[in-house]
Structures are given as C-alpha cells and as structure tokens.
Amino acid sequence: MYGFEAVAAHNGWSIAILGILIVFTGLTLLSVSIAYFTKILNFYNEKNKYLKKDRKWWQVFKYMLIKKQHKTNDIDNSLTLEPKSFDKLKEPADQYYAILQYLGEPFQLPELLDIAKKRGLEKPHSTINDLLLAKLIIPHRLGYFCWNHKKYKQKKKIQIKD
Amino acid sequence: MHIDYQKVIKTINFFNSFKHDEIERVISILKIIHVEEGKTLFQRGHQAVNCYIVLSGNYMIYYKKGQAFTLHKPGEIIGYTSLMAPFYYTSTCVSLTEGELILLSRANFYRLVQVNSMLSNKIIEEINKVAEKRQFFTQHMND
Amino acid sequence: MYDMLFQFLQNTGFYMADFSHILMIIIGCIFIYLGIAKHYEPLLLVPIGFGILVGNIPVFTGMGLSIYEDDSVLHYLYFGVTAGIYPPLIFLGIGALTDFSTLLARPVLMLLGAAAQMGIFITFLGALALGFSPNEAASIGIIGGADGPTAIFLSAKLAPNLIGPIAVAAYSYMALIPVIQPPIMKLLTTRRERLIKMGELREISKQEKIFFPIIAFLLCTFIAPAANILLGMLFFGNLLKEAVVTQRLAETARKPIIDTVTILLGLTVGASTQADVFLTRESIGIFLLGAVSFCIATACGLMFAKIMNLFLRQKINPLLGAAGVSAVPDSARVVQMIGHKEDPSNFLLMHAMAPNVSGVIGSALGAGILWSFIK
Numbered sequence: 001m002y003g004f005e006a007v008a009a010h011n012g013w014s015i016a017i018l019g020i021l022i023v024f025t026g027l028t029l030l031s032v033s034i035a036y037f038t039k040i041l042n043f044y045n046e047k048n049k050y051l052k053k054d055r056k057w058w059q060v061f062k063y064m065l066i067k068k069q070h071k072t073n074d075i076d077n078s079l080t081l082e083p084k085s086f087d088k089l090k091e092p093a094d095q096y097y098a099i100l101q102y103l104g105e106p107f108q109l110p111e112l113l114d115i116a117k118k119r120g121l122e123k124p125h126s127t128i129n130d131l132l133l134a135k136l137i138i139p140h141r142l143g144y145f146c147w148n149h150k151k152y153k154q155k156k157k158i159q160i161k162d
Numbered sequence: 163m164h165i166d167y168q169k170v171i172k173t174i175n176f177f178n179s180f181k182h183d184e185i186e187r188v189i190s191i192l193k194i195i196h197v198e199e200g201k202t203l204f205q206r207g208h209q210a211v212n213c214y215i216v217l218s219g220n221y222m223i224y225y226k227k228g229q230a231f232t233l234h235k236p237g238e239i240i241g242y243t244s245l246m247a248p249f250y251y252t253s254t255c256v257s258l259t260e261g262e263l264i265l266l267s268r269a270n271f272y273r274l275v276q277v278n279s280m281l282s283n284k285i286i287e288e289i290n291k292v293a294e295k296r297q298f299f300t301q302h303m304n305d
Numbered sequence: 306m307y308d309m310l311f312q313f314l315q316n317t318g319f320y321m322a323d324f325s326h327i328l329m330i331i332i333g334c335i336f337i338y339l340g341i342a343k344h345y346e347p348l349l350l351v352p353i354g355f356g357i358l359v360g361n362i363p364v365f366t367g368m369g370l371s372i373y374e375d376d377s378v379l380h381y382l383y384f385g386v387t388a389g390i391y392p393p394l395i396f397l398g399i400g401a402l403t404d405f406s407t408l409l410a411r412p413v414l415m416l417l418g419a420a421a422q423m424g425i426f427i428t429f430l431g432a433l434a435l436g437f438s439p440n441e442a443a444s445i446g447i448i449g450g451a452d453g454p455t456a457i458f459l460s461a462k463l464a465p466n467l468i469g470p471i472a473v474a475a476y477s478y479m480a481l482i483p484v485i486q487p488p489i490m491k492l493l494t495t496r497r498e499r500l501i502k503m504g505e506l507r508e509i510s511k512q513e514k515i516f517f518p519i520i521a522f523l524l525c526t527f528i529a530p531a532a533n534i535l536l537g538m539l540f541f542g543n544l545l546k547e548a549v550v551t552q553r554l555a556e557t558a559r560k561p562i563i564d565t566v567t568i569l570l571g572l573t574v575g576a577s578t579q580a581d582v583f584l585t586r587e588s589i590g591i592f593l594l595g596a597v598s599f600c601i602a603t604a605c606g607l608m609f610a611k612i613m614n615l616f617l618r619q620k621i622n623p624l625l626g627a628a629g630v631s632a633v634p635d636s637a638r639v640v641q642m643i644g645h646k647e648d649p650s651n652f653l654l655m656h657a658m659a660p661n662v663s664g665v666i667g668s669a670l671g672a673g674i675l676w677s678f679i680k
Contacts, residue, residue, distance in 0.1 A: 001436065002434060002435065002436045003434050004434065006433050006434055006436060007430055007433045007434050010433050010438075010439045010442075012429065012430050012433040012434075012439075012442075013430070015426075015429070015439075015675070015678045015679075016426040016427065016429055016430050017426075018674075018678070019425070019426045019429075019671060019674045019675060019678065020422070020423050020426050022528065022529065022670075022674050023419050023422050023667055023670050023671050023674065024416070024419045024420075025528070026419075026524070026525055026528045026529065026670050027415045027416060027418060027419040027663060027666065027667055027670070028415075028416060028419070029524060029528070030412075030415060030520075030521055030524050030525065030666075031412040031413060031415040031416060032412075033520055033524060034408075034409055034412040034415075034513075034517065034520070034521075035412045037513070037516065037520060038409070038513060041510070041512055041513060041516070045512075108224070108227075108228025108229065108230065109222060109224060109228070109230040109232070110222070110224040110228050110230055110254075110256075111228055113222075113256075123199065124200075125199045125200045125222075125256065125257065125258045125259065126199050126258060126259045126260075128222075128258060129220045129232075129234075129258035129259050132220075132232055132234075132258075133220075133234065139231070142229055143224075143225065143228075143229020143230050143231060144228075144229060145230070209344060211344075246641075246642070246645060247642045247645060247646060272634050272638065273402070275634045275637065275638070275654065275658065276402045276403055276404065276633055276634050276658075277402055277403070277404050277546075278404050278406075279404050279406070279407050279637075279654065279655045279658040280404075280406065280407065280506070280655055282654065282655070283652055283654055283655035286641075286652060286654060287652055290645075290649060290650070290652070293649070294649055294650075
C-alpha cells in the first residue's frame with residue numbers, strides 16, 4: 001500500500017494532526033506557565049520587600065553612607081613598545097633600505113619579510129617590527145607600506161653630525 | 163607557571179564591560195599561549211578554529227595581494243572569523259616578535275553559547291565592533 | 306600444514322569480503338573524513354564512521370565477533386542503544402549544558418520550537434505514503450526533530466532494524482544544517498524581515514532558572530507521559546546545572562558522562578550499520594525523507610514566525626523560526642550568520658537559542674507522543 005491510501009489505512013492523518021496539536025498545546029501551556037510564574041515570583045519577592053518596609057529607610061541611609069566605588073580600570077591602551085634608538089637600528093635600516101631599492105615603493109610588507117629571510121638577515125620579523133615602531137616603515141595606502149625617507153635622512157644627518 | 167588569569171584579563175580593554183562573574187566564566191574557556199618570533203598563527207583560506215586576543219607582542223596580518231597591517235597593542239583581536247562568517251581565515255597572521263595571546267577556540271565558544279548565551283552574545287558584540295572597524299579597511303583585500 | 310594454511314587464508318577478511326563490505330568501509334572512511342577534515346559534527350561522525358569500519362569487517366558467525374551475536378562485546382555495548390539507555394544519558398548531559406534563560410526571558414519564542422516539530426509529523430505522513438510501516442514511519446519522522454539521541458531512542462523502541470540508517474541520516478543532516486537552512490531562510494523571508502532587530506532581554510533570576518526545569522518537566526510529562534525518560538533526564542541535568550550546590554554533578558554530566566556515552570553510542574550505531582540494512586532502497590528512502598524533514602521543519606518554523614508577527618506588537622525576526630530545529634547550537638549559529646550578513650549590528654545568536662532549546666523539548670515531546678500512539 002502506498003500514497004494516501006497507506007496514510008489513511010494507518011490513521012496517519014489523525015496521528016499527525018493530533019501530534020502537532022499536542023506538541024503545540026504542551027509548549028504553549030509551558031510558555032504561558034513560565035510567563036505567569038515569573039509574575040508570581042516577582043509578586044512574592046515584592047511582598048517580602050513590603051513586609052520589611054520599616055527597615056527600608058535604614059537600608060537606603062546605609063547605602064548612602066557606604067558609597068560604592070565603581071572605578072573602571074582606565075587601561076592605558078596606547079601602550080606600545082618603546083621604539084629602539086636609531087643607533088641600534090642604523091645597520092638594519094641600511095640593510096632594509098637597500099632591499100627597498102630593489103622592491104620599489106610602495107611595497108608589500110610580507111614580500112619585504114620574505115626577501116629579508118632569503119638574504120639571511122638576522123631576525124627579520126622583529127627587525128621589521130622595530131622599523132615599524134621607529135616609523136621608518138610607514139603605512140602607505142590600502143595595506144601597502146613605504147619608507148619614511150624624510151625621517152631616515154634626518155636621522156642619518158644627526159648621526160653624521162655626531 | 164601559574165597564570166593569574168583574572169589579573170591578566172582585567173588589563174585588556176576588550177573585557178572592560180564584563181562583570182566579575184562573567185570574567186570568571188570566560189576564563190574557563192580561554193587559554194594563554196606564548197608565540198615565538200616568526201610564528202604563523204594561521205593561514206589564509208584555512209578553517210578558522212581559533213580567535214586570539216593580543217596580550218603582548220607585535221603581529222602582521224596580510225592578505226592575498228600582499229596588503230598588510232600590523233598590530234602592536236594589547237587587546238587587539240586576531241582571527242575573529244572563527245566566530246563569525248565566513249568561518250575561514252581571510253588573511254595570514256605572523257608574529258613579528260615574541261608575545262602572548264589569549265586563545266578562544268570556536269568549539270569552546272559554542273559550548274559557552276549553550277551554557278550561557280547572554281555572555282556569548284556579549285563577546286560577539288565586542289568582537290563585532292572590531293570587525294566593523296576593520297571591515298572598512300579590509301573589504302577588498304582578497305578580491 | 307598446507308590445509309591449515311589454506312583454512313587460515315579462507316578465514317581472512319580478504320577472502321570473505323565482498324562488494325558490500327568494501328562499499329560500507331568506503332562510506333565509513335568518508336564519514337571519518339567529513340568529521341576530521343571538514344569539521345562536520347566530528348564528535349559524532351568520527352565514532353560513527355569508525356564504527357562502520359568495525360561493523361563491516363567480514364567475520365565468522367559463531368565466534369562472538371559481530372555486533373548482532375549475543376555473546377560479542379559489541380553486542381553488550383550495543384545494548385545501551387537497543388534498550389534506550391544511551392539517549393537519556395546524553396539528554397542528561399545536554400540539560401546540564403543548556404542555558405534556558407533566553408527562553409525564560411521571552412517565553413513566546415517557545416512556539417517557534419513547537420512549529421519546527423511539524424516537520425516530524427509531516428515526514429511521518431510522507432514515510433507512510435512511501436510504504437513504511439507506522440513504527441518505521443514514526444522512527445523516520447523523528448529525524449525532522451534534528452535531535453540525534455531522540456531519533457535513536459525512538460528507533461530503538463519502534464524500529465530497531467532501522468537504527469543504523471536513521472542515526473546516520475539524522476547526524477549527517479545535523480552536520481549539514483549550515484548548508485540546508487540558509488537557502489530556505491532566504492527564500493521564505495524578505496530582506497526587511499531579516500533586518501528586524503530583537504529587543505533587549507531581561508535578566509533572569511536564579512529562582513526562575515531553578516523552578517523552570519521542575520515546572521517544565523511536570524507539565525510536559527503530564528501531557529505526554531511517554532516523554533518521561535527523555536525530558537526527565539534533560540530537566541534533571543538542567544536542575545543540577547542551575548542549583549549551584551550540585552555543580553560537581555552537573556560537571557560530571559556534561560563532560561565525562563556525555564563524552565563516554567557519545568563514544569559508545571557512535572561506535573555501536575556505526576557498527577550496527579551493515580550493508581544488508583544500509584545498502585537498501587529503504588535507506589535511500591530514509592535519507593530522502595530525512596532531507597525533506599529538515600527542510601520542512603525549517604520552513605514551518607520560519608512561516609510560523611511570520612504568522613506570529615501578524616499578532617505581536619513587538620515583532621520577532623522570522624529567521625529565529627529556523628532555530629526551532631533542535632540542532633543546538635548549530636541552527637542558532639546559522640541564524641546569527643544570516644542575520645549578521647544583512648546587518649552586522651544585528652545580534653540574533655542569543656535570541657535564537659530560545660527556539661533552539663525549545664526545539665529540544667518539542668522533539669522529545671513529539672517522540673513521546675508518537676511512541677504512545679504507535680506502540
């Protein structure tokens with residue numbers, strides 16, 4: 001037996017309709033019970049407050065005496081690593097500047113990293129980070145970077161004068 | 163070495179609006195990891211399973227065509243696509259220096275969704291603030 | 306000596322294997338791949354997949370190796386499935402894991418869970434129409450509840466011969482929820498509806514969270530006593546969780562117990578899924594009906610949410626209707642994802658958990674009702 005005949009033969013329609021109705025009824029009743037139970041619970045808790053009303057003024061007074069301090073931690077989010085002095089960065093700056101003559105500007109930072117690794121430069125990741133923090137490498141546009149020639153020349157001039 | 167997670171979490175801006183008991187719950191699903199310089203945290207295109215919050219260190223995030231940006235401050239979020247669409251990493255992240263990160267795995271987060279959906283909603287809201295700011299910058303990076 | 310060697314070779318799997326064994330082993334490997342590589346419900350698909358491998362190694366009958374032989378280890382472990390022991394224990398863990406506060410904050414969302422359970426009964430009709438017996442049709446229909454333990458529980462009671470394909474179908478489709486639901490959600494809702502923002506939910510007191518499992522259990526089981534064991538364990542687990550004094554028991558329920566039972570359930574269900582049951586026309590029918598039931602459940606939830614909006618002052622986002630399918634928390638996550646795509650500032654995850662957990666109650670209730678009608 002197949003199709004509607006099979007459904008009718010096995011009381012399928014009544015089982016399905018009754019089943020849906022019972023599930024709906026059950027969950028509707030539960031939903032209504034919870035909604036009303038919340039109100040009953042609130043009433044019960046409020047009732048206790050009213051019974052203790054003679055103590056209420058004392059609680060308010062006590063609360064005013066004890067001021068709650070809600071100090072939010074003013075976290076210093078501008079914390080960055082102190083950029084290294086140019087003395088320590090001079091040699092790496094020169095090395096990376098040389099790479100940039102080959103790469104051109106603006107350049108891709110990951111590409112600079114790759115080339116530095118291939119050329120065997122020491123600690124390329126942290127060096128690039130130092131150059132970023134010292135603002136010798138600066139963001140250009142749309143995720144590309146460029147060399148801060150002005151600052152580089154300035155620092156070099158200061159070095160030479162010294 | 164015992165890590166005082168409460169103390170560490172309180173230093174992070176991300177958790178500023180969280181109450182004490184919420185931080186306690188969150189701590190149970192977090193892990194602090196240490197990364198060396200040059201470690202690849204995740205690669206573009208891979209399934210996003212972990213989200214990271216920077217505690218210390220410096221990180222570079224780069225996209226398909228080599229565009230990149232760097233993160234230097236604690237509290238920065240990395241890998242948030244583990245908790246929201248598209249659920250795979252849209253960029254590659256590399257640590258530029260040694261550092262520490264808070265790791266929040268997707269599995270643990272969804273466990274928290276079941277156990278405390280309001281708290282997980284709060285976490286998603288905070289992460290979304292970061293995602294919105296960054297979306298402006300990154301929306302065309304993988305085109 | 307040569308006779309012995311020849312006899313040994315005849316007893317190896319290589320000699321006894323046929324096409325059906327190989328095909329089932331491939332299917333088992335596919336499940337393991339989907340679980341590990343694609344992260345589709347790995348906690349279920351990996352045990353089931355490996356169980357399929359275990360159950361489809363060609364063995365001699367009479368040596369107590371097959372899951373269907375009375376004196377085999379697998380058979381003893383499988384007893385937990387056939388006797389309906391494992392699913393209630395899983396429900397205990399689910400109850401200890403689940404937070405009902407979003408449901409308590411807005412009880413009207415419970416009706417979305419009820420609406421999604423229409424998928425169970427419509428699929429039941431479809432299964433009857435396809436020629437399945439009422440027992441089998443009820444077991445197949447419950448797949449629409451998207452609740453693996455409930456599906457296994459009811460199949461164990463009504464159609465034990467179909468536990469394997471039903472369990473595999475139920476868990477496979479649960480894993481595919483992020484694929485099945487989004488097109489239906491986009492088809493049945495307008496962009497304007499998807500942009501509806503849900504209001505802030507009120508804080509739920511500890512008292513409410515403690516009273517809820519007791520009230521809900523009493524009410525639901527008075528309506529459908531056959532749902533006693535599933536709902537009893539679910540709400541017991543939840544009470545353990547909410548009553549701070551029993552935290553240790555709740556921790557045990559939601560970690561060691563649920564994990565142990567999941568391993569045993571997955572492995573034995575997989576092992577019971579053998580070629581003679583799985584590679585049949587009925588299995589194809591079960592898989593087809595399973596897919597249909599998920600789609601219908603999602604559609605019913607969505608449509609009911611739209612109907613509710615005709616009467617509600619504070620409109621609800623109809624996407625929440627799709628979360629009435631009780632795959633917790635996957636369908637809630639899908640709702641969040643679709644809502645987020647339309648409006649990144651719209652956070653539906655928390656609100657979607659309400660119909661999601663209500664769906665768990667609804668599917669257990671539906672199973673109890675079907676069991677009481679059919680047995």
